[in-house]
Amino acid sequence: MAAPLLLGIDLGGTKIEAVALDGSAGGEEAIVLRRRVPTPRDGGYEAILAGVAELSREVAAEVGVDLRTAPLGVGMPGGITRAGLVKNSNTTCLNGRPFRTDLEALLGRSIAFDNDANCFTLAEARLGAASAHAGGVVFGVIMGTGVGGGIAVRGEVWPGAQGIAGEWGHHAVFPDRGPLCYCGGRGCLELFASGTAVEADYAERAGERRKLAEIAERRGSDPHADAAIARLLEAFGRGLANVIDILDPSAVVLGGGLSNLDFLYSEGRDRVASLVFNDELVTPILPNRLGDSAGVIGAALLALAR
Numbered sequence: 001m002a003a004p005l006l007l008g009i010d011l012g013g014t015k016i017e018a019v020a021l022d023g024s025a026g027g028e029e030a031i032v033l034r035r036r037v038p039t040p041r042d043g044g045y046e047a048i049l050a051g052v053a054e055l056s057r058e059v060a061a062e063v064g065v066d067l068r069t070a071p072l073g074v075g076m077p078g079g080i081t082r083a084g085l086v087k088n089s090n091t092t093c094l095n096g097r098p099f100r101t102d103l104e105a106l107l108g109r110s111i112a113f114d115n116d117a118n119c120f121t122l123a124e125a126r127l128g129a130a131s132a133h134a135g136g137v138v139f140g141v142i143m144g145t146g147v148g149g150g151i152a153v154r155g156e157v158w159p160g161a162q163g164i165a166g167e168w169g170h171h172a173v174f175p176d177r178g179p180l181c182y183c184g185g186r187g188c189l190e191l192f193a194s195g196t197a198v199e200a201d202y203a204e205r206a207g208e209r210r211k212l213a214e215i216a217e218r219r220g221s222d223p224h225a226d227a228a229i230a231r232l233l234e235a236f237g238r239g240l241a242n243v244i245d246i247l248d249p250s251a252v253v254l255g256g257g258l259s260n261l262d263f264l265y266s267e268g269r270d271r272v273a274s275l276v277f278n279d280e281l282v283t284p285i286l287p288n289r290l291g292d293s294a295g296v297i298g299a300a301l302l303a304l305a306r
């Protein structure tokens with residue numbers, strides 16, 4: 001008998017993406033159907049809510065599953081407070097609103113729900129780069145505009161007692177350096193190891209702005225690029241060594257724009273190895289395999305455990 005199809009929705013700032021997923025398949029081949037619509041930001045909260053509900057109905061109808069009973073998971077940036085309200089979303093009209101409860105009321109059913117970093121980690125642990133380690137602990141890392149992360153234990157998201165498990169972006173790697181972070185801390189990893197941070201560091205040194213990819217390309221020919229990347233590697237090494245010392249995960253998977261930087265898997269890894277509390281580093285540090293699809297695949301997989 002065929003495995004039941006899972007429905008997943010990834011609610012992003014610019015697009016809402018939906019998939020029907022065959023959870024028994026591997027990689028991107030697990031996606032049976034994919035639909036994208038622009039996020040109706042101008043219409044505000046109600047329009048986004050209606051847009052997600054409509055897309056769920058459309059995808060369920062197209063693959064012939066009953067939306068009242070099919071496993072359905074939703075992922076989005078940001079988090080959920082203990083009271084069930086959205087927080088830290090870059091789609092700011094969602095913040096402070098009970099999105100999950102409202103969507104459940106609209107669809108007349110319960111849904112699985114989590115943030116994008118946890119969805120990424122779940123997808124890469126079960127069907128992506130770390131699937132060989134799905135039975136263990138996978139630390140999924142997002143290094144893009146910001147720095148986030150998530151933890152999957154035996155193929156399921158480990159949210160933590162407060163829902164912040166894996167959020168390594170705001171642990172201080174250099175508490176004696178750098179400006180205050182918006183979180184109130186100083187020296188947070190995100191201030192050194194995000195794309196935004198590397199580009200700002202380069203601009204300050206060089207007196208001109210360049211994109212991260214350009215900065216990386218200019219290594220060896222531009223001393224400012226060398227210095228900015230050296231600072232990134234130092235923060236990455238310290239930050240990831242800290243996590244590995246505490247969590248000792250079976251594998252680490254990198255996602256987000258910075259995961260395309262090849263040197264993180266060589267020089268970055270060497271830096272982690274030199275700082276970790278062990279004579280050797282056996283932990284695989286892997287590039288993601290599912291790319292931009294990890295979020296929506298992870299959202300669908302959220303529904304599997306329910």
Ligand SMILES: [Zn+2]
Binds near residue numbers: 184186188
């Ligand atoms: Zn911070």
